[in-house]
Amino acid sequence: MFDPSFSFEDAVTTTALCTESELSATVVSNRQLVDTLIEKYRIEKGASLDVDFESLKPTVPKIRDERDRKTRFTGNSLHTYLGVLSTDVVREKKIGHIKTKPDADKYVFNHAVDKYREVSSFMELKLARPLLKALTEMSLEKPMPIQCACIPVALLNHDICACARTGxxxxxxxxxxILERLTKKPSGTARSITRALIIxxxxxxxxxxxxxxxxxxSYxxxxxxxxxxxxxxxxxQEASLRLNxxxxxxxxxxxxxxxxxxxxFNLQQIEYLVLDEADKLLDEYFVxxxxxxxxxxxxQRQTLLFSATMTESVKELATLSLKNPVQVFLNQTTAVAKRLQQEFIRIRPHREEDRAAILVALLVRTFSKRTIVFLPTKKECHRMHILLSLIGHSCSELHGDMTQAxxxxxxxRFSEPAGSHPAESTSGNTASTKPLxxxxxxxxxxxxxxxxxARGLDIPNVQTIINYNLPQTMKQYVHRVGRTARAANTGRAVSLVGENDRKLLKQIIKEAPYPVQARVISPEVISRFREKLEKLQGTVxxxxxxxxxxxxxxxAQIQLDRTEKLMTEGSQSKEDLPKRKRVDWFVERKRQQKLEARNAKKAKLSRKKQKQNSSDSE
Structure with missing residues (x-):
């Protein structure tokens, strides 16, 4: 699964030069490389890796009545009762709500929508029959608030700047x-055109x-x-785009x-442009x-801008790029879902090395089902994957050092329930996304x-989000925890919080729709898990x-094979060269502009120096 030699920048080149069968073989070999090594060490070092994590799972005795509960769980007797095998303590953290401030007057919208007419079914939105039939097959009957607010406005051809929480x-x-408009497109046009674009x-x-x-x-x-x-x-993709x-x-x-x-292929006839996750699209990397x-x-297009968080850059884009946009801001009193239960675990300054032990304790004892763990780096993500696999905890990793396949x-693997293998679409447009x-x-x-x-992915039935480290900003936190408690579902977010995270934690507590709780894991439990994990570090x-x-x-073998192929064929095939050029053309253009500017500056300095030398010699 893990391919450390892969870099995000050359992702297109790597996969474009492979056939589907070669790509399948690459996925198998990369996944099997790590899995085989882990299994090898588990077999060879079975005795030393025999960590009985089952014995560390909590056991809770039966409580006869409420008086017994109060007797066992009050005062200093609490930690004595907890011992090594106890459940975690979860306490409510007092909060104060932040008053919402109005947006600055410099952002002018044609109309603002914070209230909407709630409808009981999609039929009331007067959508085309084929779309209604597809929605019924998807078991979707009642529109959600953001849909009730946006769809009627979009059908009136207004630009929209919409903000609503994740999920x-x-x-x-x-x-x-957009699809409603496309179903009503005129038939028998002289040639096909691309009318809608979603970025x-x-x-x-x-x-x-x-x-x-x-x-x-589908209909x-x-x-x-x-x-x-x-x-x-x-x-x-290119063949399909040629057909517009x-x-x-x-x-x-x-x-x-x-x-x-x-x-x-061009975008000159685009009638509908959608910028999804607009705050991310306006990051330095994408702008x-x-x-x-x-x-x-x-x-002459309609532009729809959607985001879970409304930053200054998004508002500026809405003002500059959208024509008399309608502002649709829903659920602005809270950035996170109302059905989300938020917890944090405090990491003392001298106990930072306990993070891994605390995470494994949470996964083994409490949150072993439908859990996403966010880690700060690709390296830590891969290391934790090896560590959990060694102790027999099956997991997947997802980060930028992996190919798209x-x-x-x-x-x-994470999205599908156990034992299910749904067939993917086999239409001509979906050939490139067909699973292996x-x-x-x-x-x-x-x-x-x-x-x-962290952004936009709608993974079904995620029960828990664990933040190994808190992110840098509240916006990133909102997107992370937005993977659970989506739509009308409930969920839980547990964050490991260090001393450097106190400012963000304070903001999370103040903006929470419900009290944030502090989870306390017994020091004895952490110590036992830390000892077990230390035994595995050498193997990792x-x-x-x-x-x-x-x-x-x-x-080295790949390079050798390429060299032999070039020597056999005498030169590169005509297909290889354009692929390498086409991947980097945008970056190369910027690089060329910088190089030209640098050369012009050098030439100017050189002329100035020559002129000065000639005047000195005279």
Missing amino acids: SGKTFAFLLP SPTRELAVQIFRVAEKLV CPKIRIQLAAGGLDLHT PDLVIATPGRLIDHLSNAPN EQISEIVKHCGK QRLEALR EDVPNPQVDILLATDLA EEILTAEAEERELRA
């Missing part, structure tokens, strides 16, 4: 009005939106949808690549790409992830070393 149904809020910051979110859209158009045979995301098959599909769902980098290299894409879009496979069906994989209940999984290092050596051997 509130924003995807359907922009897909349904998503991550590949995983783009794939998720694509799959939802595909289900919605609309005339509507053609195409996914354009990095890490998936390049040629299939009605709706394109894309990530910024891959879309720019296609705009430059796919013949006949130039978004500007480039907007330049290619037609001027590996990421989708990790999500599939020949790869046997057990389902898992724990997903270890970086912030790659050996696996990482063996993995690095195996990776170097494979890289």
